[in-house]
Amino acid sequence: MDNQTSFIRGRLSTLSASIALSLLALSSPVSADEIENIVIIGRMHSDVLNLPxxxxxxxxxxxxxxxxxxLTEALxxxxxxxxxDNGTGAMLSMRGFSSGxxxxxxxxxxxxxxLNNIDIAAPNLNSIPLNMIERIEILNGSAGVLYGDQAVGGVINIxxxxxxxxxxxFSLNGGSFATREAKGDIAGSFAENWHYYLSGNQKKSDNYRQHNDIDTGAVLGRVGYRDQLTDFYLESSYFDNNVQIPGALNKLQLLQDPRQSTNNTDYQHDITTAWRSGLSRKISDNWKLSAxxxxxxxxxxxVSWGSPGRNDRSQLMLSPKAVASIPTPEGELTLVxxxxxxxxxxxxSFGRNNTQTSLSPYVQASVPLTPKLSYVVGGRYADVHDDLYDHGVYPAGITLKQHAKAFELxxxxxxxxxxxxxxxxxxxxxFAKVDEQAYTPPGVVGLKPQTGRSWEAGWDYTNGGLQSRFNLYRLNLEDEIIFxxxxxxPVGGSFNGANVNAEASRRYGANLSLDWQPLVGVMLxxxxxxIDASFTAGAHKGKSLSWVAKHSGRVYASWDITEQWQIYSDLAYTGRRYEEGDNANVSPQLGGYTLVNLALNYRYGHWLASLRADNLLDKQxxxxxxxxxxxxxxxxGSGRGVFLTAAYNF
Incomplete structure (x- = not known):
């Protein structure tokens, strides 16, 4: 029996007992509305206004x-x-983290x-075509209790x-940069309580820059069963993404021609196959079990800088949970x-591999004190084992064992x-990724887990056609993992620099949003x-964290001109920021910019046609x-692009 198997089995018995005790501690079952155990941002169905x-x-x-x-433009x-975006894929940052x-x-x-990888490669957002998306839930802030590792600045659940x-x-899309895309899906039922869903897409584009062609496609199939007590699904997906890499430009090249490439050989080809299955069972009026x-x-x-290579990844995950909802005189008590x-x-392929095993139990409860006041309390413990080999740094291999915990109130x-x-x-x-653990300074064997604490306060107002949100926060980090x-x-290293546990850092900020419907068919x-993000200790104390824009935002307007015609426009602003890695703030900041986007939509029966202009003013x-x-x-960034979409729903 390998170390990982022993580790998991040893922890499972303790975990099973803890879950059982938490469920037995609940009050006796009484009448309650059905618990909808849907996979959403709070790991159970909950109204947004019930989440603090x-x-x-x-x-x-x-x-x-x-x-x-x-998808990136939608977000x-x-x-x-x-x-x-460095030309191979977009990276999403929340609460003041650099692109790296x-x-x-x-x-x-x-x-x-x-979707996050076991190594430092960014999640591939191209694997999620828009026609597959029902909604996107965005939690701005830490979620260490509910999601654990990496839920530091925020969580995006698609x-x-x-x-x-x-x-x-079914839809067809085409436009600038020789872009053409076809998407389609179909759903239905068979037998009693059984249903299916099939979806696929294929996209090709030359993109804005030379030697940046993309050829990507995805298919997904799901079959499920649902009745009053049981919900089961089995899903499989396949993703194939081939993109040419144009390479970075120096300042002179950027000014001369931002569309040029600096190489004609580099590319990246991703192929991913995924399986997913779930079963939930309502076992009383009050609670439901699922896995x-x-x-x-x-x-x-x-091919990177002319040299070929290959990375292979696999990830097996299991997430059993129990969700309870119990009515009390003060309101509904929930527990996950x-x-x-x-x-x-x-x-x-260059001689590095890693096997990482983790086990992380958690519990969170929302407890009503009065019909208007409730509190949320929860905790998580995470235990991680890394079996790491690197032919240059750890030629004999090494096993690293680490743990972390989180508490919420x-x-x-x-x-x-x-x-x-x-x-x-x-x-x-x-926890440090395999790339980070395998490239540390001499004498550093294993980076410490990065830890932090977030405080925030907010106000939400919803009244008819007016909605507003205001949020203040502060995020402190220790042992932040950076390159x-x-x-x-490191000894045996092939290039200068290393991954380190950096000085302490602090981020604080404010978010304000407003949605208003002044007239029927008009939304503003x-x-x-x-964000104010800076180092609070060490050689860079008081310096701003790189690649973090202090000011950003957007405004939008939507107008239903007639029952068939609608026009939409938005302006997205990103403020000044230091170049990635300029922790000493020695180079001038890059200027801020505003992107203007415009869409004209036409609906007739089951048909929809949309004309969209990205970066309408062709801002560089x-x-x-x-x-x-x-x-x-x-x-x-990409210059102006105009795209036409025709879609049919049936």
Whole structure:
């Protein structure tokens, strides 16, 4: 029996007992509404206003009205999301993390399944075509209790469609940069209580820059069973993404021609196959048991700086949980308790591989004190084992054992049906990835887990056609895991710099959003986000964290001109920021920029046509930048693109 198997079995018996005790502690079953155990941002069905956190939702209608053709454009500057793109894929950052840290401190979920990789590679958002999305839930802030590792700056949960009625959708899209895309899905039922869903897409585009062609496609199939007590599903998906890599530009090249490439050989080809299954059973009026299991396997072949390579990854995850809802005279008491078990493997062709096993039980309860006041309390413990081999740094292999914990306490007060206030304090943590653990300074054997604590307060107001949210927060981190180009490279290392536990850092900020419907068919809205992120100790004390825009936001307007015609426009602003890695703030900041987008939609019966212009004013901007004393490098953002979509729903 291997070490991972013994580790899991030893922990499972303790975990099972703890879950059983938590369930037995509940009061006797009494009449209650059905518990809807849906995979959402709170790991159970809950009204957004019952969560003491800054949560927003974008549904399929919002996406269709905006006319966007890419997921990143649907998310740009929403609820504090800042986007970076180096030409191979976008990275989403929340609450003041640089592009190099974003993939490890913002957790991306698809139906509750982690999309983040075992190594530092960013989650591939191209694997989620828009036609598969039912809604996107965004939690701005830490979620260490509910989600554990990497849920530091925020959590984005992408919910795919799960229709239970006969119907389907087909669309064609084409436009600038020789873009062409076909998407379709169909749903229906067979036999009693059984249903199915099939979806697929294929997209090709030359993209804005030379040598940046993309050819990507995905298919998904799901079959499920549902009755009053039981919900079961089995799902399989396949994703194939081939993209050419144009390379970064120096400042002169950027000014001369931002569309040029600096190489004509580099590319990346991702193939991922995933399986997912879940079973939930309502066992009384008060609580439900469920378990979700998923497996994903991917291989990435690439040429980087003319040298070929390959990475292979696999991830097996199991998440059993119990959800309870108990009526009390003061309101509904809810509890979610479970464990996240995972075993991931990552193998690199250049002589590095890792097997990581983790087990992480958690529990969270929302307890009403009065009909208007409730508190949330919860905790999580995470235990992680890494079996790591690197031919240069750890040629004999090494086993690393680490643990972390998180605690949460929040208050939620409903002043009225329209007003609510909340306060929340929560721990967060993340463990070093295999790439980071295998490249540390001499004498450093294993980076410490990054730990932190978040405090926040917020106010939500909803009254008819007016909705507003205001949130204040502070995030403190210790042992933050970063790559330091000035650190001594490890013995056997191939390039300068190393991954280190950095000085302490602090982020605080504010978020304000407003949605207003002044007239029937007219919607106006906007949001503003302020972040002050800086080091609080060490050589860079008082310096701003790199690649974090202090000011960002967006405004939008939507007008239903007639029953058939609708026009939509938004402006997304990203403020000034230092180049990635410029922790000493020695280089001038990159200028801020505003992107203007416009869409015109026409609906007739089951048909929808949409004309969308991204970056209407053809603004030139930098989507990623890496500082170097020898000369910084840049990846330009995309110029103006115009796209036409025709869709039919049946």
């Amino acid at each position: 956190a800054n949560v927003s939702v974008v549904d399929a209608t919002d996406i269709a009205d905006s006319g966007v053709t890419k 740009r500057n929403l609820n504090g999301i800042q986007i970076s 840290q974003a993939a490890n401190n913002t957790l991306i979920l698809v139906d509750g399944r982690r 919910i795919t469609r799960a229709p239970d009625k006969q119907g389907g959708h 979700d299991a998923s497996y994903s396997g991917s291989n990435v072949t690439f 308790s479970g464990v996240d078990i995972s075993k991931g493997k990552s193998r690199f 929040g208050l939620n007060y409903h002043l009225s049906d329209a007003n609510r206030l909340y306060l929340r304090g929560e721990d967060n943590f993340r 330091d180009s000035s650190a001594q490279k 809205g906007g949001e503003y986000h302020y 901007y930098v989507s990623s930048a890496n500082y170097s004393s020898w000369g910084s490098t840049y990846n330009p």
